Amino acid sequence: MENDNLLSYRLRSLRSRKRIIKKDVEKQIRKKYKRSKEVWHIRKNIPLIPLENPYQLGFVRFFVVRDDVMRSSDGEFFEEILKKINTYMYSGSRQFLKKKRKFGRRIYVEREQKLNRVSSYSWGSPKFGLTPRERQYFLKKEEYCPFRKYNETYYEFTEPWRFTLRTRPHMITHYKPIDAELKKEEAELDAYLEQYKVTGIINKKIHGKSYSWDSKTEDTDLIKSRKYVTCTMSATEIAESFLDDASFI
Numbered sequence: 001m002e003n004d005n006l007l008s009y010r011l012r013s014l015r016s017r018k019r020i021i022k023k024d025v026e027k028q029i030r031k032k033y034k035r036s037k038e039v040w041h042i043r044k045n046i047p048l049i050p051l052e053n054p055y056q057l058g059f060v061r062f063f064v065v066r067d068d069v070m071r072s073s074d075g076e077f078f079e080e081i082l083k084k085i086n087t088y089m090y091s092g093s094r095q096f097l098k099k100k101r102k103f104g105r106r107i108y109v110e111r112e113q114k115l116n117r118v119s120s121y122s123w124g125s126p127k128f129g130l131t132p133r134e135r136q137y138f139l140k141k142e143e144y145c146p147f148r149k150y151n152e153t154y155y156e157f158t159e160p161w162r163f164t165l166r167t168r169p170h171m172i173t174h175y176k177p178i179d180a181e182l183k184k185e186e187a188e189l190d191a192y193l194e195q196y197k198v199t200g201i202i203n204k205k206i207h208g209k210s211y212s213w214d215s216k217t218e219d220t221d222l223i224k225s226r227k228y229v230t231c232t233m234s235a236t237e238i239a240e241s242f243l244d245d246a247s248f249i
Contacts, residue, residue: 029193029201036189043182048174058092060170061113063163078162081134085116085157094167113165118155 012020063086065079089096089111097108118138122128130138138155145152192198 026201026205029198030206032189032192033202033206036186036193039182039186039189043179043186046176046179048176050174051172054171054173056169057172058090058170059094059096059167061089061091061096061165061167062086063113063115064166066162066164069162077133081137081157082163084128084130084134085118087113087116089113090170096167115157115160115163120153120155123155 063082065075065082069075069078091097091111095108096111096113098111099106100109101107118128118130123130123135123138137158139158140153141156142151142153144150193202
């Protein structure tokens with residue numbers, strides 16, 4: 001009789017066994033997710049090695065504070081803002097041209113370069129470090145994203161005239177050594193974590209969001225928005241937009 005009671009305690013119900021398996025899977029995902037972050041930081045912090053013979057690889061174009069603005073009392077203030085929203089564009093020539101179709105034939109036009117837009121995440125992040133005075137020079141906007149199928153909120157600098165573009169030779173002076181074993185491990189972790197079901201568990205259990213289809217966006221008061229029809233682009237235009245438009249910070 002006592003043996004039967006002990007056996008009944010040792011046997012687990014189907015529900016209990018499923019719960020244990022589910023927890024084991026979540027632990028494995030958390031472990032691999034944590035390791036992927038560690039591998040990413042290790043690769044990022046690999047020290048650069050200087051080249052014996054630096055060489056030029058095309059040109060780089062970026063924004064600088066205009067001379068008249070820099071000489072004013074607010075020169076350093078706008079220089080700090082620029083550090084957070086500056087963009088860099090690379091080209092094989094000084095012209096920074098791209099191909100474009102016009103009346104059935106291809107022509108070359110100048111590639112447009114804009115300042116970075118501040119994402120809603122960076123806007124509220126202490127690490128990004130926007131001061132209250134710097135925030136006064138940004139306007140909150142909203143734009144429909146055809147890829148993610150919802151309106152994205154961002155903040156745009158309102159006085160881009162204070163900056164001007166400058167072009168310099170793009171010199172390669174250092175290189176980062178490749179760790180084959182580390183790169184292989186990173187690829188294996190990415191392949192595992194990018195699986196559909198694993199991504200869902202990460203979003204729900206680690207990030208705390210399920211990204212359901214009916215998730216609501218934040219308030220859109222005093223936001224300049226665009227309708228979906230104005231964002232409809234062809235595949236070629238979408239590809240070109242990645243070259244022209246600055247991505248979110």
